[in-house]
Amino acid sequence: MAPTISSDLLIADVVKKYPGSERIFTKHGVGCAGCNISKVETIAQGAAGHGKAVGMSLDALLDDLNAFADTGKLPPGTPEQPKGTNTMTAQAGIKNVIAVMSGKGGVGKSLVAGLLAVGLRRHGFRVGILDGDITGPSIPRMFGVRGKPGVHGQKLLPSMTQTGIGIISMNLLLPSEEEAVIWRGPMVSGAIRQFFTDVEWGDLDYLIVDLPPGTSDAPLTVMQALPVTGTILVTTPQALATMVVTKAVRLVKQLGGDILGVVENMAYVEMPESRERIEVFGPSQGLKLVIASGAPLLARVPIDPLIAHLADNGKIEEYRSPQFEELQHNFLALAPLKEPSPG
Template sequence: MIDEERVRGALEGVRHPESGRSIMELGMVKDVSVEGGKVRFTLALPFLDVPVRDQLARDAKEAVEGLEGVEGVEVDVREMTQRERVHFFSVQEGATPEGRANDIRHVVAVMSGKGGVGKSLVSGLLALALREKGFEVGLLDADITGPSIPKMFFRRPKRPEGSHDGILPVESGRGIKIMSINLLLEREDEAVIWRGPLISSAIKQFWRDVLWGRLDYLVVDLPPGTSDASLTVMQAVPLSGVVLVTSPQELAGMVVRKAARMARRMGAPMLGLVENMSYAVCPKCGAKIEIFGPSRAEEISRAFGIPLLGRIPLDPRISELCDSGSIEEYPLERFAPIAEVLVRRASD
């Protein structure tokens, strides 16, 4: 009598041609069902257009057809979710998806596509707003070649401490756990001149080897663009979602749309859009001045079916506090509503 256990056992012997690992171990087999002698299951692929698609489907089907009592086999094929893909690539590389001592409930990546729109600022303010709500929060600076998080949070350089279990992140004054390549350098202005594979390796280490402990939220500050670093995060880290950051200029809007399409292609949920430098407030009359032109945030949010989380004004006080390592002193009245919406969407 054929049953699900025998089917799974047969599929255990099917190996991925590139890594030699079992497709069961890689999490590629889903929804196994047996009715009489008819067997049906789904083969989940990291991407639908992988070159080994037909070979894997054929090998899996033949393995089940070889079982006694099987009268027919139907194999459905679908693309993995972002979290399934994280497991797949982690097992492919022989690594655990995250550090043994870590318990991280939600991971939120902040992405812009373009540099200079305030992505790191939004990451820092988001971490602060979540912390003020009582959550345990971590902040991972994944911008390896252009890190700015330590400069914003620390008046004096701090160094992470190591243990036999891993690296301990540095804590800010308000208790946010922070890890950045700049915390490991001798001088904060020392250049990190690395190629893509080294950058990707560093990001994976920050995820797997840092002892984050128990966190409600880990905010990941991504570098600009849609290449190695962003791709690594979306393949190696189980994201609750992505927050997109833009500014009013059409050029910034065009590039953030590229980032949105990358997130969609990788299956990462888009939590919403934040427009930074949206306007300035006249200190004398209180009028809003759109220095960089009219806002395009509503247009972008409608195009991708994501909510506009908020518009952040130009504020000289933010610049002063970031430059002095005192961002935690910035009042969060404008940013608190953004965090509230994000918490609801990340928990859905």
């Protein structure tokens, strides 16, 4: 397979597409990757002009750049980011990025990501959802969104939901919903990074990111590649016993991230007549969850046939319930931005 980054690309384009890569240029002696000259200079020209004096190798530079493009990891010896620079300036309009994570699949991570977005939108915030679950994207179906993303210049435009939430998902780009994506981890994280940098998100108060499931490479590199403000952890009562939650918590903390809150989904079923609550997946682990994560419990969401019905029919924006109110209320209480920004 041909490498992603070749020497005939403009330095400026590479830096724009792979934020952070300017530090790799610096490492190899092509110091002013952000300066004006680089806008018209290819990597080969830049190397010839700036790098010769320090005896740099164009091949070594390209190897480092391609490794970064594939894995999102900066090579050893990369200098620290100079103070006062922001690698994510391409998306300066996004105020907060909230990552929704779960230790394992099927616990309702996508549902909670969707509900958080719906709740924020109801409160007047400008919201987008980045469906980072490349191999199992479920956000568009939940919102009944089918329209292909539009194109604006070099960028994609998110498809809009009924209430005005912008969505980008692999599902919207594939020819049919049934199409399977079988990708290696590095390609997944590359795609998600592009969903962030190559999409015209506009001004957003919150971008909700539905992370790939699990605690493997995929969610990890996403957390590293995006400027995540805080993480919401979703689990079921059952999951705590299997250590996945502890693992997920450790992962976020290792990356220096902040767990804003935890959501216990499928906590119980309420009988329609008697209102009796049956804890299908065992007793609530809410307290243990709070101890394990060091973060507050935002809500215990019951198994609700209405959720399943609305999610299957693309109408999740119509969902209302006391527990959902509680989730919104508690999220806003600790959210980084409590009022919609004007405009």
